[in-house]
Amino acid sequence: MPEKSIRCRYGKGDRIMWTSKCWNFIKGYVMIRVKGSSVENFLNLCIAHGIPLADLCRRDVNEVECRIPRKNFEEVKTYAAKCRCHVKVLKKRDKETYIEGLKRGKFVLAGMAFFFIMVLYTTGSVWIIELKGLNKVKPEEVVEIVEELGLKPGARIKEIDRDHIQNQLILKMDDLIWAGLKIDGTRAVLEVVEREEKPGFDVTVPCVVVAKKDGVIENIVVLRGEAAVKAGDKVQKGDVLIDGYLRTLFYQKVAAFVHADGLVQARRWYDIKETIQKEEYVTIRTGKEKRVLCFSRKGKEFPCKIGEIPFEKYEEEKEYLHFLKMGDKLPFQVYWTTYHEIRRVKKEDYLEEAIEEAVRKNIPKEAKITQIKTVKKEEKDHRIDLELKVEVIEPIGVKTKMTEEYKNRYINDIMEKENKRKQTEEKIN
Amino acid sequence: MEEKLSVSVLKGISYALELPEDIVFNMPRITMIGNVKAYIENAGELMKYTTEEIRFVHKYAVLKIQGESLRIEVFNKEETVLAGKIDQVQIRQRGQDHVD
Incomplete structure (x- = not known):
């Protein structure tokens, strides 16, 4: 009767089986076929003498196959003779056979050794260098310096001096103020912090806030200095919005000019002329997709196929495998290509979207839109x-340095006002 | 007679102390996973082994397992693991009824 294989995983017995199999593999075992009229007696005799049996399988009416430990083989033969059974060795696995097998498979051994050496070598080297925090500095410049310092693909991890690289990188590049190297x-991963540009002038330098654009003042918040305009005033480009002096200090004959600061928002109007394409239809993904693993070498693509792509209209999306993302370092590229099924559907609100896009393109980011009016269509x-x-x-205030002319004009202006005040006081007296 | 007496005394002790019978009387303990595996402790002597039926003889009982493609994966003094498609497990007390 053919043997039917029934497997059961995760059971307690499987663990026992697995451990016993491993143990048998180490200790050595013999697979035997016992033939005789009283096979059961033979098995009981073995058990009674403490010989563990495994993988018992009835092959015929008087035949049983089982696995016994190598060391008990001679003992088993005597029990078989007692029970008038015949023992035939089917398979023998012990130290000698392992050694013989290994002697025969020299190349396999060499291959395994080579594989392990390669694994040890490759895992002990840096293969990918990732730069983080670069905005203005060119990555090529950093890579060049870092390579000179010994950090390059293929460099041994043990030989990389992290502190030396970090310090030297900061010393050699003036645009960087901090560098941190982490090997994962x-x-x-080389993380850097770039030096920020210095502000145009210091907060101790007297300045005024002027309008950079025309508009009608909506609100004004003065942080330092004195407001030169009020809400509702119409201003033009270059008009002073916040004065860089303090009147009270000036009367006390103290240094009166200050670094004016504050927020001035004005209402402005933009005229936008835009020509947009009619896009009544739009392409959307239906959600159906097919994913294929692809290899490419020298621009040629080898997909692990698949058959035909089951969509009439589709678009492709490539997703490179992270662990193989080494640019041109590898002789081949591995990536997933996903084919998304697409469909054209009628778009009803395309005009609104087009207007929004046109507005977004022409209006500064910091401006807050209050009204959009279509003049012509x-x-x-x-x-x-x-x-x-x-x-x-939108905010229209911008700081500018105080000129000598400005200072003199304001001194004269205040002096005039002071004289007028004195004259009026005298008249009253 | 003496044996019967000792059994009854043991029964009384195990009942009073709430001891498990499989330990006190060394009875077979069977754990099954669905109908694909059976773990038997204290299975006893193997009396019959075919792919359709396996029979063990114990001091107190006779254990009969019927099924298809039955095989013994582990067979030692402490534990016996049976695998295959198990249809039926029968336990008869020895001396009272005969197992067919």
């Missing part, structure tokens, strides 16, 4: 000519 497996074939009037509230 075979990946070196002309549809021509596949395009629409739009004229928009957009009302926004």
